[in-house]
Amino acid sequence: MTIRDFEIDKDIRRASTLPARVYSDPEYFEAQKDRVFARSWQYVGDAAAVKAPGRVAPLTLLEGCLSEPLVITSDDEGTVRCLSNVCTHRGSIIVEGEGHARNLRCRYHGRRFNLDGKFVSMPEFDTTVGFPSEKDDLPQLPLERFGPLLFSGLAPEMPFGDWIGPVRERVEFMPIDQFARDLATTQDYLISANWALYCDNYLEEFHIPYVHAGLAEKLDYSGYRTERFRWGNLQLGIAKAGEPAFELPKSHPNANDRVGAFYFWLFPNIMFNFYPWGLSLNVVAPLSVGRTKVSFLSYVWNPGLRESGVGAGLHRVEMEDEEVVESVQRGVRSRLYDRGRYSERREVGTHHFHELLADFMRRPVGNNGASRLTPRE
Secondary structure: HHHHOOOOOOOOOOOOOOOHHHHHOOHHHHHHHHHHHHHOOOOEEEEHHHOOOOOEEEEEEEEOOOEEEEEEEOOOOOEEEEEEEEEOOOOOOOOOOOOOOOOEEEOOOEEOOOHHHHHHHOOOOOOOOOOOOOHOOEEEOEEEEOOOEEOOOOOOOOHHHHHHHHHHHHHHOOOOOOOEHHHHHHHEEEHHHHHHHHHHHHHHOOOHHHOOOOHHOEOOOOOOOOEEEEOEOOOOOOOOOOOOOOOOOOOOOOOOOEEEEEEEEEEEEEEEEEEEEEEEEEEEEEEEEEEHHHHEEEEOOOOHOOOHHOOOOHHHHHHHHHHHHHHHHHHHOOOOOOOOOOOOOOOHHHHHHHHHHHHHHOOOOOOOHHHOOOOOO
């Protein structure tokens, strides 16, 4: 692997796409764990699951990729935190299941922590010199909230406000805090393809009339367009006449458009798909170099619009995407294919993703890996 593999010309008219081996070489996948995913914001849960004081909810951050054991806690004052779920004594997992607790106790040797991660006690350590110290507290990760969604990360490279800002600004007319999780329509999909290839497909407009015939009947393809911002981009799904569209405030930047969907992608692997009925949050989780889990998490605002417009039939759209992405995954393994070119009109989002991925892959990682990274100011 060489850094030159990740050079993407900033001029989309001159640029070539990522080399095919980026999608199939395990060496690249291993490098992306620390260089990309450890440095990014990731979805870690539903705020409603930890709103009660004393609530604890363990999770594994990007299992199969980072596989980092974490726990979300809510203390007696209702302050919610994201902590390491690994005991600072011998590395045992502390919280094994969701529930309520007054403190955290490691079942291996009895070490206790407060719900803010601070060390409380440890049996038979009375003669240990320099004990306890800050190193005996559980490491605390940054934790941020957007509506009902919680986000954290090992060492995010960008401030959360900069990352989520363009989403928040464009959909502030919606009561995001009132969106309710719909477990009945929340679903995981396992795909035999590289995570980046799935993002490539999501981010380009080109395939819509060829792959999604049903969706193309509801969208005005001539008006469909992509807007870039620092850490992501937005695809504006313009609805055809007669199809449901947002009732946007007059002050909204898209007030003159019949927007049927706001498709946001935030680097590296999070998609916010806003429809008149609510939000479909897509989390693209790498499992291996050629295996990906995509979670569709539904948060409903107006259930009466659920089965109409471009936000209906999402399962069918996903099946169509999976079929073509898995086909491309087989193709990029070819010895006769290396790199392609971009459409200046229809692949703005994919080009932007490749630029960001190239930038993160070039950034140095410390000798001790991502766990020793510090967030950028």
